[in-house]
Amino acid sequence: MKEAERKITRCYTCLECKLCKNMAKRKFESNDSVFQNIGKCSECDGDLIVTMIFGETIE
Amino acid sequence: MDFTNFDLDEFFGMGDESNPIMMLIWIIPIIIFVFYGQRIQLLISSNEIKKDISQLEKFKNNSRQKLIDYIKNNLEPKDNPVKKIDSFLEYFTVMPIDLDPNGIIPKINHLVHSREDFTRLQVKSMFNEISAFEISKVHNLLEIVTSLQLFHKVTRHLYLTAKKQKNFPLILPLQMMIPFIMEEANALKDAVESLKNGQPIGDGIGPMVVGEMMLNTSKQKAAFETVWSESKFEGRELLLVKAEGPNATVGRPGEAVENIIPQKKPDLIIMVDASLKLEGEDSATIAKGFGAAIGGIGTERFKIEEVATTNNIPILAIVIKQTIKEAITLMSEDIAKQAQSVRNQIYDMIKENSKSGQTVMVIGVGNTLGILQ
Numbered sequence A: 001m002k003e004a005e006r007k008i009t010r011c012y013t014c015l016e017c018k019l020c021k022n023m024a025k026r027k028f029e030s031n032d033s034v035f036q037n038i039g040k041c042s043e044c045d046g047d048l049i050v051t052m053i054f055g056e057t058i059e
Numbered sequence B: 001m002d003f004t005n006f007d008l009d010e011f012f013g014m015g016d017e018s019n020p021i022m023m024l025i026w027i028i029p030i031i032i033f034v035f036y037g038q039r040i041q042l043l044i045s046s047n048e049i050k051k052d053i054s055q056l057e058k059f060k061n062n063s064r065q066k067l068i069d070y071i072k073n074n075l076e077p078k079d080n081p082v083k084k085i086d087s088f089l090e091y092f093t094v095m096p097i098d099l100d101p102n103g104i105i106p107k108i109n110h111l112v113h114s115r116e117d118f119t120r121l122q123v124k125s126m127f128n129e130i131s132a133f134e135i136s137k138v139h140n141l142l143e144i145v146t147s148l149q150l151f152h153k154v155t156r157h158l159y160l161t162a163k164k165q166k167n168f169p170l171i172l173p174l175q176m177m178i179p180f181i182m183e184e185a186n187a188l189k190d191a192v193e194s195l196k197n198g199q200p201i202g203d204g205i206g207p208m209v210v211g212e213m214m215l216n217t218s219k220q221k222a223a224f225e226t227v228w229s230e231s232k233f234e235g236r237e238l239l240l241v242k243a244e245g246p247n248a249t250v251g252r253p254g255e256a257v258e259n260i261i262p263q264k265k266p267d268l269i270i271m272v273d274a275s276l277k278l279e280g281e282d283s284a285t286i287a288k289g290f291g292a293a294i295g296g297i298g299t300e301r302f303k304i305e306e307v308a309t310t311n312n313i314p315i316l317a318i319v320i321k322q323t324i325k326e327a328i329t330l331m332s333e334d335i336a337k338q339a340q341s342v343r344n345q346i347y348d349m350i351k352e353n354s355k356s357g358q359t360v361m362v363i364g365v366g367n368t369l370g371i372l373q
Helices: B020-074 B082-089 B104-125 B132-166 B168-197 B202-213 B251-265 B299-310 B324-328 B335-336 B341-355
Strands: A008-017 A024-026 A037-040 A045-056 B220-223 B228-231 B238-241 B268-276 B285-290 B315-322 B359-364
Touching: A008 B268, A024 B132, A037 B285, B020 B082, B020 B132, B020 B335, B082 B104, B082 B168, B104 B132, B104 B220, B104 B299, B104 B341, B132 B220, B168 B324, B202 B238, B202 B268, B202 B324, B202 B335, B202 B359, B220 B238, B220 B251, B220 B341, B228 B251, B238 B251, B251 B335, B268 B324, B285 B341, B315 B341, B335 B341, B341 B359
Parallel strands: B238 B359, B268 B315, B268 B359
Antiparallel strands: A008 A024, A008 A045, A037 A045, B220 B228, B228 B238, B285 B315
């Protein structure tokens, strides 16, 4: 198998609570956008914002 | 080593006592290489190129099929989109005549905008209802398939011409260029997935840096698919400009700058963009410099340079280095993590190069797919 075919890229979304600065990383979901307000923080009820969407390559 | 008793006849196998078969082993290859050397080289080189051409054809067909499947499965086209997509792939662009280069930029600008508007209309006409976000995604996917088709056609043309003419020198430029063509084709092929999923690409680092600075500000339209807003930083007024996210667009930053500068007269322009790294350089490194950091065909850069020169505004640039593949495929973690560092460096640049009470324009250049503001 060629080198490129052995690589799998997984996409992740990083979330941060604007209030308690709690950070979380989960798999990318359709319609996620950077700086999107995704809901409320489970810890403090603050706004949960997408800070990054990025790919990780696994060989 | 003693060369005094060296016998040339013996060496070439032509001496009285030498074997005629040994002589033939020397002579035949020499004759073959003298008369057919170029053809042998042509055969070897063309075999390698042939493999790459088949690969290019595969890339083109796969990306075309992925586009068709995406339209059929995720959007609701009026009719079967295959015919329309295939006809679109054959469109070409005739660049304006450059015999008299005076005033060629507005002509190129008009041509590029007309092509974009036409493509957008064509995409829109395929559906009863489609969002601007989906139009921008399909538009970008179409551009990828068209580019792959062009790579395949041009490479095949050069290869077949060299073979037809049995002309080895003709295949040399292609042999030199093919690794670069394949690198770009590979990147384009891989870009399809990110575009389909609406995920940010490496080129989006500029809009990502400025997008965060624009949060909680009132956004206004600056030009087509381009927004701007005002903010404050240590006594300075900031004018923030980026393409309108989360659409897959680079916007029209040149036009935006032309529209904003007469109203706001900034004292400094800072441009943030992704930049192609040189071999040996590390990805995701940050570099600062002077001048308009913006790629593309050159019309947007011309507009920014023109309006900055007329108004005597210095332009500073900050770029994030990456490969072509990183720039057009899903943003890597290393690049995404540099956004905050770039933002801090922009604030330092503002403090160092402007005084309190002055106005600074910050432009985030790049494709803003999957990045809001």
